Amino acid sequence: MNDNPLLSAWTTPHGLPPFDAIRPEHYAPAFEATMAEHRAEVDAIAADPAEPTFENTVAALDRAGQGFARVAGVFFNLTASETSDALQAVERELMPKIAAHQSWLSLHEGVFKRVEALYERRGSLGLAPEQLRLLERVRLDYVMEGALLKGAARKRYAAIAEELAGLFTTFSQWVLADEAAFCLELKTDDDRAGLPEFVLDAAKSVAADKGIDGYAINLSPSLVDPFLTYSTRRDLRERVWRAFKARGETCAERDTKPIAEKILRLRAELAGLMGYANYADYALVDRMAKKPAAVDDLLMRVWAPARARALEEQKDLEAIARREGFSGTIMGWDWFFYAEKLRQERYALDEAALKPYFQLEKMTDAMFDAAGRLYGVAFKELKGVPLYHPDARLYEVSDKASGAIVGVFIADSFARPTKRGGAWMNEFRNQSRNRAGGYPYPIVINNNNFAKAPAGKPTLLSLDDVRTLFHEFGHGLHGLLSNVTYNRLAGTNVLRDFVELPSQINEHWALTPEILKKHAVHAATGQPMPDELIALIKKSEHFNQGFLTVAYTSCALIDMSLHQHPNPDRLDLAAFEKAECERLGVPEAVGMRHRLPQFRHLFADNGYAAGYYVYMWAEVLDADGFEAFEASGDAFNAELAAKFKRFVLSAGNTLDPAEAYRAFRGRDPDVGALLRGRGLS
Numbered sequence: 093m094n095d096n097p098l099l100s101a102w103t104t105p106h107g108l109p110p111f112d113a114i115r116p117e118h119y120a121p122a123f124e125a126t127m128a129e130h131r132a133e134v135d136a137i138a139a140d141p142a143e144p145t146f147e148n149t150v151a152a153l154d155r156a157g158q159g160f161a162r163v164a165g166v167f168f169n170l171t172a173s174e175t176s177d178a179l180q181a182v183e184r185e186l187m188p189k190i191a192a193h194q195s196w197l198s199l200h201e202g203v204f205k206r207v208e209a210l211y212e213r214r215g216s217l218g219l220a221p222e223q224l225r226l227l228e229r230v231r232l233d234y235v236m237e238g239a240l241l242k243g244a245a246r247k248r249y250a251a252i253a254e255e256l257a258g259l260f261t262t263f264s265q266w267v268l269a270d271e272a273a274f275c276l277e278l279k280t281d282d283d284r285a286g287l288p289e290f291v292l293d294a295a296k297s298v299a300a301d302k303g304i305d306g307y308a309i310n311l312s313p314s315l316v317d318p319f320l321t322y323s324t325r326r327d328l329r330e331r332v333w334r335a336f337k338a339r340g341e342t343c344a345e346r347d348t349k350p351i352a353e354k355i356l357r358l359r360a361e362l363a364g365l366m367g368y369a370n371y372a373d374y375a376l377v378d379r380m381a382k383k384p385a386a387v388d389d390l391l392m393r394v395w396a397p398a399r400a401r402a403l404e405e406q407k408d409l410e411a412i413a414r415r416e417g418f419s420g421t422i423m424g425w426d427w428f429f430y431a432e433k434l435r436q437e438r439y440a441l442d443e444a445a446l447k448p449y450f451q452l453e454k455m456t457d458a459m460f461d462a463a464g465r466l467y468g469v470a471f472k473e474l475k476g477v478p479l480y481h482p483d484a485r486l487y488e489v490s491d492k493a494s495g496a497i498v499g500v501f502i503a504d505s506f507a508r509p510t511k512r513g514g515a516w517m518n519e520f521r522n523q524s525r526n527r528a529g530g531y532p533y534p535i536v537i538n539n540n541n542f543a544k545a546p547a548g549k550p551t552l553l554s555l556d557d558v559r560t561l562f563h564e565f566g567h568g569l570h571g572l573l574s575n576v577t578y579n580r581l582a583g584t585n586v587l588r589d590f591v592e593l594p595s596q597i598n599e600h601w602a603l604t605p606e607i608l609k610k611h612a613v614h615a616a617t618g619q620p621m622p623d624e625l626i627a628l629i630k631k632s633e634h635f636n637q638g639f640l641t642v643a644y645t646s647c648a649l650i651d652m653s654l655h656q657h658p659n660p661d662r663l664d665l666a667a668f669e670k671a672e673c674e675r676l677g678v679p680e681a682v683g684m685r686h687r688l689p690q691f692r693h694l695f696a697d698n699g700y701a702a703g704y705y706v707y708m709w710a711e712v713l714d715a716d717g718f719e720a721f722e723a724s725g726d727a728f729n730a731e732l733a734a735k736f737k738r739f740v741l742s743a744g745n746t747l748d749p750a751e752a753y754r755a756f757r758g759r760d761p762d763v764g765a766l767l768r769g770r771g772l773s
């Protein structure tokens with residue numbers, strides 16, 4: 093059909109992209125062709141002379157753009173996991189065109205008219221529950237993008253959206269500039285006192301980047317935290333801590349506060365245009381929480397015990413500090429330092445002793461084993477199929493009972509210069525039965541950034557890495573086990589405060605004794621992890637939770653009050669932050685994890701505005717959900733697992749999330765489990 097592999101039929105196993113044939117120059121023509129095809133499909137739906145029906149409008153819209161989705165699936169995965177100068181150049185050229193395409197789709201008045209006509213008659217269309225849910229979702233997607241606005245309001249909406257996009261970029265760039273500008277050179281042995289090898293290695297590469305022969309600290313959180321933990325130089329800890337907390341307001345010419353104030357004013361105006369009292373009301377329309385009051389209720393239930401615990405922790409730290417000969421008040425720059433001493437004293441949990449038990453290969457088997465026992469799926473590695481990088485590994489996922497293929501899974505575990513940081517799940521193809529031809533099952537990928545061991549040695553993970561591995565695989569299972577008809581409702585396409593349930597609950601199985609005994613095997617001795625070590629991991633789970641919970645929850649609370657501000661025109665960000673911290677009684681030595689001038693979740697895009705709470709919202713569900721398994725006396729209780737699979741992992745967005753949770757659990761979630769999980773009850 094075409095010599096562009098992105099536009100040809102894919103005859104590869106499972107319809108995988110033909111990675112070995114795709115070159116950067118193939119993307120531009122492929123996007124051009126598939127976006128044109130997508131526009132033609134959508135225009136044809138709008139121009140259909142037949143009366144709108146669910147099938148000729150909503151289902152057709154859901155089916156449209158499969159070629160575009162196929163190309164975008166390859167492009168967005170490879171730009172994140174295996175980029176190159178050539179691919180980055182393509183990205184710069186294509187991103188504005190892709191954004192324009194998406195905005196054209198969401199502003200299509202002809203299609204919206206038909207959707208709206210159907211929505212008005214939705215009760216009399218005889219739709220199945222999943223069809224009704226799709227109609228409601230599609231209509232809401234349009235409405236949230238301003239489809240109901242007319243005339244001047246519609247124009248103003250577009251102008252606000254455009255202005256916000258520019259402000260978001262400025263905000264992120266200025267915070268980044270503050271992080272890059274800072275440099276604390278560690279010139280003498282004394283300057284480096286207390287720092288372990290891995291911090292010195294990182295400090296050396298920071299120095300090299302800045303053209304310094306020696307050691308230096310910048311404001312990357314992955315370096316700041318360990319520096320504050322290990323440096324015995326209190327004066328240097330204070331300098332780093334103060335600079336870190338001042339990001340965004342370090343110098344007048346890139347003070348982010350006026351930018352954030354402008355963003356908040358525009359958001360308030362946008363919410364007003366859409367008919368809401370404030371931005372939080374608007375943002376929560378499409379969330380499980382529904383109303384800001386529900387979020388505030390949850391956060392405040394956690395707040396009081398967390399604050400009390402943090403103050404106790406501070407006393408413990410002061411006691412240990414006094415024994416070490418320090419008599420002052422514990423400040424922000426002392427917390428990590430004395431907490432580490434306390435942790436060593438109380439738990440003697442040495443990361444170095446733990447690591448040999450967590451071999452990546454075995455822990456990958458562990459997550460497959462857990463999923464197999466819970467959800468009846470089997471994983472078989474496929475070798476010899478070309479992927480985009482030799483380290484990426486391919487697995488066929490099948491249903492144990494029927495033998496049917498349910499999906500394909502790619503594990504791309506290692507850090508490399510061509511991959512962005514962090515860990516994430518994505519899809520090359522989502523599950524769907526509303527697709528003309530081709531495969532109905534998904535191709536799911538997990539990306540991690542573990543440090544690869546030298547050839548011949550096993551890659552070892554930290555406890556945190558193990559949690560991350562299982563977390564991302566929880567998202568992976570949400571994609572793999574999806575069993576719905578429509579694309580829009582498949583897999584992880586759920587509400588933002590529900591999407592972390594599958595990932596967060598999956599972390600719990602990583603540390604069950606059954607899994608550790610079988611898979612946490614010492615790399616050198618082959619011995620399974622001893623019971624004392626398993627008990628120590630369990631015992632140390634509550635350590636420093638007061639600090640961590642206060643640092644997070646204060647941010648979540650202030651995010652909510654900021655986006656419900658009654659008078660954003662007169663908002664003074666600095667005064668607001670100070671007043672809110674006083675109102676809540678945020679302990680000074682703890683503080684907010686992200687101060688407002690550097691709070692990228694809120695001001696680098698709209699995704700987490702009035703939405704920083706979502707992790708805790710999902711934690712209520714995952715803690716309460718996992719307690720059901722524990723209470724049954726069997727962490728792999730088959731009946732509960734079957735329900736979780738049916739109502740959560742396989743249901744995608746076909747069910748209301750509160751109803752889905754009730755169907756699994758038999759009742760509404762109880763916040764008590766979260767408090768117990770954090771040791772705050």
Ligand SMILES: [Zn+2]
Nearest residue numbers: 563567592595
């Ligand atoms: Zn996640």
